[in-house]
Amino acid sequence: MRSTSKDDEIATDINKMVNNSTSSSILLIIASLSDVVNAAKDYYKIMGVDRKADERTIKKAYRKLAQSLHPDKHPDKQSEFVEMSEAYQVLSDSEQRSIYDRFGEEGIKRHQAGKAGGGGGGHDPFDIFRNFFGGGGGFGGQAGVRKGPTKQFEVKVNLADMYTGRRVQISFDRSAVCPTCDGSGARSRDDIHQCSACNGAGVRIVRQQIMPGFVTNAQMTCDKCGGKGKMIAHACDRCSGAKVIREDVELDVEVMPGAKEGEELLFEGESDESPDFEAGDVVVKLWSERNKNAFRRRDANLYTSIALGLDEALLGFERNITHLDDHIVTLHRRGVTQPGYVERIEKQGMPKREDWDTFGDLFVEYSVVLPDKIEGDLRKVLEKVFGRQPGAMDEKSKKDGHTEL
Numbered sequence: 001m002r003s004t005s006k007d008d009e010i011a012t013d014i015n016k017m018v019n020n021s022t023s024s025s026i027l028l029i030i031a032s033l034s035d036v037v038n039a040a041k042d043y044y045k046i047m048g049v050d051r052k053a054d055e056r057t058i059k060k061a062y063r064k065l066a067q068s069l070h071p072d073k074h075p076d077k078q079s080e081f082v083e084m085s086e087a088y089q090v091l092s093d094s095e096q097r098s099i100y101d102r103f104g105e106e107g108i109k110r111h112q113a114g115k116a117g118g119g120g121g122g123h124d125p126f127d128i129f130r131n132f133f134g135g136g137g138g139f140g141g142q143a144g145v146r147k148g149p150t151k152q153f154e155v156k157v158n159l160a161d162m163y164t165g166r167r168v169q170i171s172f173d174r175s176a177v178c179p180t181c182d183g184s185g186a187r188s189r190d191d192i193h194q195c196s197a198c199n200g201a202g203v204r205i206v207r208q209q210i211m212p213g214f215v216t217n218a219q220m221t222c223d224k225c226g227g228k229g230k231m232i233a234h235a236c237d238r239c240s241g242a243k244v245i246r247e248d249v250e251l252d253v254e255v256m257p258g259a260k261e262g263e264e265l266l267f268e269g270e271s272d273e274s275p276d277f278e279a280g281d282v283v284v285k286l287w288s289e290r291n292k293n294a295f296r297r298r299d300a301n302l303y304t305s306i307a308l309g310l311d312e313a314l315l316g317f318e319r320n321i322t323h324l325d326d327h328i329v330t331l332h333r334r335g336v337t338q339p340g341y342v343e344r345i346e347k348q349g350m351p352k353r354e355d356w357d358t359f360g361d362l363f364v365e366y367s368v369v370l371p372d373k374i375e376g377d378l379r380k381v382l383e384k385v386f387g388r389q390p391g392a393m394d395e396k397s398k399k400d401g402h403t404e405l
């Protein structure tokens, strides 16, 4: 008994909603119905879209699913195809979608039942398919739907971004199926007519006289419809019959910590759209730019160089270098550092892409910069330290004909 009265309430409320009247009592009933809604089919899940998905996203999802579930290609997926078409029919219609959002599958069934009888409420899955892809609701003799070409972008990011990881945006323009005519190219469905010259076949049999007395039948592409079998009386105002429009898109590219040079990121179906084929993929190839701290990279290892003064090379030093994420690495050595010496500092390289917790190593190559001149007191001190005769080199270079610079 209780459930019957609840059902009556649903029916009344749907009618109210359709009439665009909302009241707080409806909201209360909605809240109490939430478990009924949850138990029903989830159209969003079936379409693989978010509850907030816009019209375009839903259409796109349909296009993709229809191609992978159509019984012409996948006879075993017939029931999935029908279910998906049902979900699409509801979610692509703003009135039905809002009823579904509030009252779930049960609500939408009642709404559809109320409408039926007036005729034309039908939701033949092949009708929906025909709207999208044209033709007879199937793929015809086609072995499968072609996939459009892949677009590739080379993207340069700072090496620091590959160290820390970062989200970057790339933007480009692509062709998109015209949202006004859904890719039919016509102003309305009634503007699409079967070609009268070929009766929709796209080809015509033409009698040709090869020579006097000899006549042969030849099959030719219909010149009236260009082989399409259809004629459009009034072209779509948005795309002028081209079926596609240009649109700007932005893609979020996730640069992972430790991203490799030349790493490829795949964005399926983000390339040019067309009503005649499945959208191709976008491939983003990542490269690093030389960064300000002049770290060079080889796989997971980093390389840098440091110039030491004579005193540092001889007596030891402490130096701070700023790493790619601005953390400080302190280098200190006691004693002599030979020019060209390479110090390996473990785990200060790039994060390893496969395992972010592990890092490559940092290699620091030292060079020694000698002073331009050593004169006066310093020279005297050094002569003494090294046990040289004061002024001995001056005499020798004069004798050899060299001049001290």
Ligand SMILES: [Zn+2]
Pocket: 195, 196, 197, 198, 199, 200, 201, 202, 203, 222, 223, 224, 225, 226, 227, 228, 229, 230
């Ligand atoms: Zn024709």
Ligand SMILES: [Zn+2]
Pocket: 178, 179, 180, 181, 182, 183, 184, 185, 186, 236, 237, 238, 239, 240, 241, 242, 243, 244
């Ligand atoms: Zn259009």
